[in-house]
């Protein structure tokens with residue numbers, strides 16, 4: 001029996017997607033010897049999210065001769081090489097795991113890129129279950145994504161748990177509606193007006209994991225010897 005379930009968002013919560021994307025775009029543009037504005041154009045197209053169909057736009061806008069499929073594949077493998085977790089994430093997740101938490105990932109995105117990033121960032125062996133929205137045909141805040149992530153951890157939303165993420169709507173409102181406590185990683189954001197506050201707000205992923213470790217150890221005093 002685990003102490004509790006925690007589901008994490010992936011992009012810009014555990015991993016720095018923006019920096020990884022910028023690195024990949026720079027690398028791609030340099031290797032391909034693309035003209036000056038290309039990197040900015042690709043970044044703009046892929047900034048919010050990246051799906052195979054976004055590479056139709058990349059291909060047409062830049063006049064590339066590659067197939068959309070091969071551009072997508074080079075994006076997936078390139079991002080897997082560039083991606084890194086924020087400081088403290090891997091060590092923090094190991095502590096949670098040692099304390100008996102079930103750790104899941106509930107992420108919006110196509111499964112091939114999301115799983116490639118999990119592998120590249122060293123997260124795959126630390127998590128018990130993953131649901132990428134593309135696998136279930138629904139995106140957060142839809143409950144289905146949280147439900148499937150919990151199920152793949154061998155847990156049930158009905159038993160409660162935590163949702164950790166950077167997005168007030170998809171992660172925090174979605175997590176609350178799924179019956180989870182909410183832990184917001186705010187970075188440089190302000191909480192939007194008119195949205196019910198998260199249960200806990202912390203500046204970064206390291207602080208989020210630290211909060212969970214303490215919370216779990218307070219609830220299960222036998223673990224405090226591990227502190």
Ligand SMILES: [Mg+2]
Nearest residue numbers: 009011012166
């Ligand atoms: Mg995110």
